[in-house]
Amino acid sequence: MSQSLAGRVAIVTGGSRGIGEGITRRLAEAGATVAITYSASVERAELLAKSINDAGGRAIATRIDAADRAAVRAGIDEIVRTLGRLDILVNNAGVIGAGPIGEITDATYDHTVGVNLDGVFFTTREALRHLGEGGRIINIGSINADRIHFVGGSLYALTKAGVAGFTRGLAREISSRGITVNTIQPGPVDTEMNPADGPYAGITRPHIAVDRYGTADEIGSLVVYLAGPDAAYVTGAAINVDGGYAA
Secondary structure, three states: OOOOOOOOOEEEEOOOHHHHHHHHHHHOOOOOOOEEEOOOHHHHHHHHHHHHHHHHOEEEEEEOOOOHHHHOOOHHHHHHHHHHHEEEEEEEOOOOOOOOOHOHHHHHHHHHHHHHHHHHHHHHHHHOOOOOOOOOEEEEHHHHOOOOOOOHHHHHHHHHHHHHHHHHHHHHHHHHHEEEEEEEOOOOOOOOOOOOOOOOOHHHHOOOOOOEEEEEHHHHHHHHHHOOOOOOOOOEEEEEOOOOOOO
């Protein structure tokens, strides 16, 4: 792969597993130094960083709970002190809070909104203290912001639609600084959380035009493009990568 991101420093929140791991690997392959944040999967994050470093790239793992505002600020400051700069933020950390609205507890609501919405807002706010001209913010939303084919997805859809709206508003606010912000909205992607042969695949695949789940690598490839110089004219967009799920 072309080293299109050589010399750039990226943060990938929740970057140690699933879609986040695919993004982390693609950024590293493109030459970026990557800070992987995690809330619980310390072993996964450290093993991923080691594999990237062993392959000739550069990565570090840092524990940051995306829902903890103080931890977000302290963690991003520490990453910038360690790596010297920040050029790319990928807000990938997310959780799925699902169920009929009458059965969703306050704790489930608070945790889902805390990670999926508050985490994106406050991580972005802190990152903007360090991002300069040519900076990139890439939010990982969901096609469920636009379409839900199952019952019980209202809370999750609320948070992901919020990410898309935040992206549009912020794009205008920071355009004068030469920083772009976009949202990628994946459809069903084959991960440990949502495997292509899992219990929900039978009701999900008929809605996918290409008749297969996507891969984390496919999401990562779009992140690399949006993070690079060729995407300087792309901002405020919500880009579906869903195999025709919402077609």
